[in-house]
Amino acid sequence: MDSNDGYRRDTGRQILPIPPETYPGTILYDAKDPDATFPPIRPLRPPAGAPNVLIVLLDDVGFGASSTFGGPVATPTAERLAGGGLKYTRFHTTALCSPTRAALLTGRNHHRVGMGGITEMATSSPGYTSVRPDTCAPLAEILTLNGYSSAHVGKCHEVPIWETSPVGPFDRWPSPGNGFEYFYGFVGGETDQWYPTLHEGTRRVEPWGTPEEGYHLTEDLADRAISWVRQQKALAPDKPFFLYFAPGATHAPHHVPEEWADKYRGRFDDGWDALRERTFARQKELGVVPADAELTRRHEVIPAWEDMDEALLPVLRRQMENYAGFLEHTDHQVGRVVDAIDEIGALDDTLVFYIIGDNGASAEGTLQGTFNELISLNGMAEIETPEFLTSQLDKLGGPESSPHYAVGWAHAMDTPYQWTKQVASHWGGTRNGTVVHWPHGFAARGELRHQFHHVIDVLPTVLAAAGIPAPTTVKGVRQDPIDGVDMAYTFPDGAAPDRHVTQYFEMFGNRGIYHRGWTAVTKHRTPWQTVDAAGVAFDDDVWELYDCTTDWTQARDLSGDHPDRLHEMQRLFLIEATRNSVFPLDDRMFERVLPQISGKPSLAPGKRQVLLPGMGGLLEMHIVNWRNRSWSLTAQVDVPEDPAAGAKGVILTLGGHAGGWAFYFKDGRPTFCYNLFGLERTHVRAEQPAPPGTHQVRVEFAYDGGGLGKGGTITLFTDGRPVGAGRLERTEPIGFGYEFTDVGRDGQSTVTPDYPRGDNAFTGRIHWVRIDVGDDDHSHLVDPGDVVRVAMYRQ
Numbered sequence: 001m002d003s004n005d006g007y008r009r010d011t012g013r014q015i016l017p018i019p020p021e022t023y024p025g026t027i028l029y030d031a032k033d034p035d036a037t038f039p040p041i042r043p044l045r046p047p048a049g050a051p052n053v054l055i056v057l058l059d060d061v062g063f064g065a066s067s068t069f070g071g072p073v074a075t076p077t078a079e080r081l082a083g084g085g086l087k088y089t090r091f092h093t094t095a096l097c098s099p100t101r102a103a104l105l106t107g108r109n110h111h112r113v114g115m116g117g118i119t120e121m122a123t124s125s126p127g128y129t130s131v132r133p134d135t136c137a138p139l140a141e142i143l144t145l146n147g148y149s150s151a152h153v154g155k156c157h158e159v160p161i162w163e164t165s166p167v168g169p170f171d172r173w174p175s176p177g178n179g180f181e182y183f184y185g186f187v188g189g190e191t192d193q194w195y196p197t198l199h200e201g202t203r204r205v206e207p208w209g210t211p212e213e214g215y216h217l218t219e220d221l222a223d224r225a226i227s228w229v230r231q232q233k234a235l236a237p238d239k240p241f242f243l244y245f246a247p248g249a250t251h252a253p254h255h256v257p258e259e260w261a262d263k264y265r266g267r268f269d270d271g272w273d274a275l276r277e278r279t280f281a282r283q284k285e286l287g288v289v290p291a292d293a294e295l296t297r298r299h300e301v302i303p304a305w306e307d308m309d310e311a312l313l314p315v316l317r318r319q320m321e322n323y324a325g326f327l328e329h330t331d332h333q334v335g336r337v338v339d340a341i342d343e344i345g346a347l348d349d350t351l352v353f354y355i356i357g358d359n360g361a362s363a364e365g366t367l368q369g370t371f372n373e374l375i376s377l378n379g380m381a382e383i384e385t386p387e388f389l390t391s392q393l394d395k396l397g398g399p400e401s402s403p404h405y406a407v408g409w410a411h412a413m414d415t416p417y418q419w420t421k422q423v424a425s426h427w428g429g430t431r432n433g434t435v436v437h438w439p440h441g442f443a444a445r446g447e448l449r450h451q452f453h454h455v456i457d458v459l460p461t462v463l464a465a466a467g468i469p470a471p472t473t474v475k476g477v478r479q480d481p482i483d484g485v486d487m488a489y490t491f492p493d494g495a496a497p498d499r500h501v502t503q504y505f506e507m508f509g510n511r512g513i514y515h516r517g518w519t520a521v522t523k524h525r526t527p528w529q530t531v532d533a534a535g536v537a538f539d540d541d542v543w544e545l546y547d548c549t550t551d552w553t554q555a556r557d558l559s560g561d562h563p564d565r566l567h568e569m570q571r572l573f574l575i576e577a578t579r580n581s582v583f584p585l586d587d588r589m590f591e592r593v594l595p596q597i598s599g600k601p602s603l604a605p606g607k608r609q610v611l612l613p614g615m616g617g618l619l620e621m622h623i624v625n626w627r628n629r630s631w632s633l634t635a636q637v638d639v640p641e642d643p644a645a646g647a648k649g650v651i652l653t654l655g656g657h658a659g660g661w662a663f664y665f666k667d668g669r670p671t672f673c674y675n676l677f678g679l680e681r682t683h684v685r686a687e688q689p690a691p692p693g694t695h696q697v698r699v700e701f702a703y704d705g706g707g708l709g710k711g712g713t714i715t716l717f718t719d720g721r722p723v724g725a726g727r728l729e730r731t732e733p734i735g736f737g738y739e740f741t742d743v744g745r746d747g748q749s750t751v752t753p754d755y756p757r758g759d760n761a762f763t764g765r766i767h768w769v770r771i772d773v774g775d776d777d778h779s780h781l782v783d784p785g786d787v788v789r790v791a792m793y794r795q
Contacts, residue, residue: 014472016145044147046240047467051441052350053242054341055458056334057104059097059155059251062361062428064415065327069433070283071413072267072275073327077335078354078435083446085437089288092454093359095422095429095507097189098130098157100358100455105138105178107459107482111581112136117508118189119161121592124599127581130160132172137474139459141179143242146468149232151182153225154246157189162601164188166617170202184224188738191248193217193255194399195656195749197740204617204740206747210757211399216257218247222333226340233344245337249330250323252362252373252404256397260325268320271305272408273298279415287448289416294555296418301526302411303367311386312368315393319369319405322397348439351465353458357432361413363420363527365404372402374659375677378734383679400678402658407528416553424507425521427554441465442491449490451498452514456484464488504576509538509587513573517549520569524587538585543570611652611769616742620735623654628708628733630774633663634698638765641692649762650746650755652769655736657749663699665762666754670697670716673752674728681752684714684726695719703776709733743769
């Protein structure tokens with residue numbers, strides 16, 4: 001019997017939960033009998049010597065961004081950990097958010113756990129469902145069932161989208177479904193750093209303050225992580241912890257306090273091409289690329305700095321300054337968590353994986369970048385002229401913006417490699433610098449490791465470090481084999497031969513295969529060219545071949561010199577793709593978003609939806625689609641009797657400061673506001689206050705028709721009688737973003753300054769709210785490219 005487990009049977013910990021053992025002795029009648037003794041109850045603990053585990057996963061950070069790996073952005077926390085540990089220069093991800101996270105937490109290749117793309121683009125094909133099979137228990141569940149405490153703080157983008165509403169189900173949320181005991185963060189691909197959509201467990205919670213009061217999401221997440229760690233060690237000092245800290249930064253929108261961006265003023269004035277050259281030279285000095293490595297070329301679809309509009313240059317420079325500040329700020333918050341672990345005396349006993357990016361840098365910000373990503377996502381990029389962007393320059397990165405930088409900066413952040421996030425064929429999409437720190441686990445300090453590894457290797461490394469075997473069954477379900485390999489062989493020996501010798505890559509048809517120092521790859525699609533951009537059949541894709549033993553950066557295509565080897569590698573890709581449920585290859589974009597084509601459940605079908613008081617935490621995808629058509633919103637309310645106070649406050653809103661609409665009372669009068677991307681707000685107000693008593697108030701929008709994003713007439717009604725009217729000249733055709741919708745209040749950034757943030761709940765009583773949409777739907781005219789951009793931005 002394991003001395004740590006009390007009555008639990010010693011099964012080698014391969015059956016989880018560890019089965020209890022019944023007491024084998026004689027049960028006596030009287031507890032006072034001297035022989036009526038039993039072994040003491042001992043709480044479940046991991047094997048002796050099991051370390052604490054901290055996994056840090058940043059978002060959308062390219063290999064060439066951090067100073068730790070030669071980039072221009074100071075990352076002192078990563079450098080500190082690397083100085084006391086190891087830097088891995090050939091560590092790889094999947095090229096996209098949800099797949100990397102699913103692979104990290106399961107130790108299996110992303111298609112094998114149903115995550116062949118982001119959750120928003122799930123299909124019913126086995127490798128793409130976004131539903132993790134029960135045969136692949138995640139790391140948190142394994143560790144928790146072995147006696148660890150566990151917490152996930154930050155971003156979770158692994159929940160199937162049809163399970164993200166307040167009614168769940170919650171069996172694939174971080175807690176309880178993915179095995180974490182505690183979760184604090186956001187569910188989805190992105191959120192506003194100033195006004196985030198937050199959950200604690202499965203319960204929606206509010207940020208503690210406003211941007212004006214000093215609130216910022218990454219700082220809040222660090223505070224929560226620190227509090228959790230301190231509590232664990234204070235109350236259960238003998239119990240190791242597993243903390244997964246995934247802040248969601250530096251994904252767009254690039255939000256950071258201005259002083260952090262100001263630290264980089266003037267550093268990027270000469271543009272992205274010059275930045276690539278400087279970064280490459282530093283990378284050679286640090287040894288994170290060999291001295292004989294070649295800087296890959298910039299592809300023609302990525303504009304040269306010298307070809308950019310002169311009027312845009314101040315904006316482009318500030319975009320990069322803002323992003324750099326965002327990344328350094330994020331590393332600083334990671335440092336606060338590391339410091340807290342150190343202060344309680346636990347850092348030396350903590351195995352830290354600091355993975356600097358879940359994929360390459362994001363090229364989803366258009367060729368010129370954006371001040372408000374919703375504008376370009378809705379197909380209205382013409383609004384963001386150089387003059388407009390320049391006029392908003394002082395607000396970039398602040399609460400009034402939702403910015404993303406230009407493609408050229410993303411390419412520079414992936415120096416020295418080709419391409420960016422989404423491009424699984426080339427290292428620019430999949431190679432992410434990683435630091436491992438474990439003072440009590442290995443003696444090496446400040447050394448480089450060049451062995452080939454992949455994010456699926458983290459789970460087996462953690463289990464081996466803890467002395468915990470991979471389980472054969474979890475909760476009665478037989479487990480699939482783990483795909484990753486234990487990285488511990490590299491800890492003492494930088495010259496140890498690679499053990500991860502074969503790895504496939506695939507994302508939206510971009511695909512590749514690595515095998516014993518060679519890669520065969522083909523780029524099928526360019527990230528910012530979303531629909532019908534591939535323009536080529538899979539069989540007509542041009543494959544490239546690289547000898548990575550002599551060509552570190554994939555700069556010299558040898559496909560013409562070694563056709564036989566290329567064919568061998570292509571066959572190997574077919575074998576690995578078949579084994580991992582990659583087929584059928586799917587380069588569809590628009591179709592995968594649509595439930596009626598993709599086969600995933602629809603979130604808000606039909607033409608009518610009734611919302612009740614107390615409902616909240618709804619995302620835009622949970623509301624019936626009212627765009628590009630006529631619609632109405634009706635609410636039955638009780639107006640309070642107090643004539644001095646009158647009725648005020650929110651009935652229902654959708655969106656926030658960056659775009660949305662609100663139906664509310666102000667000074668007793670029903671009012672509707674339409675906020676077009678923060679650029680213009682149209683208010684329509686009832687002529688007279690509504691009298692005390694029970695009333696039906698309604699807003700009707702009569703769509704002009706004739707296409708997408710058109711205008712229409714707004715009419716307000718009280719008890720069926722028109723009480724106010726106005727016009728919208730244009731509307732948004734695709735989406736308002738990611739803020740919560742709540743019945744009876746506006747819980748995040750406000751759609752309009754007509755009511756305050758926070759204290760804006762309706763002062764009367766709401767019986768129900770009903771949304772009805774008309775038959776004059778023009779959504780079939782939506783540009784598929786715009787729909788895809790919305791989906792891809794949110795990952």
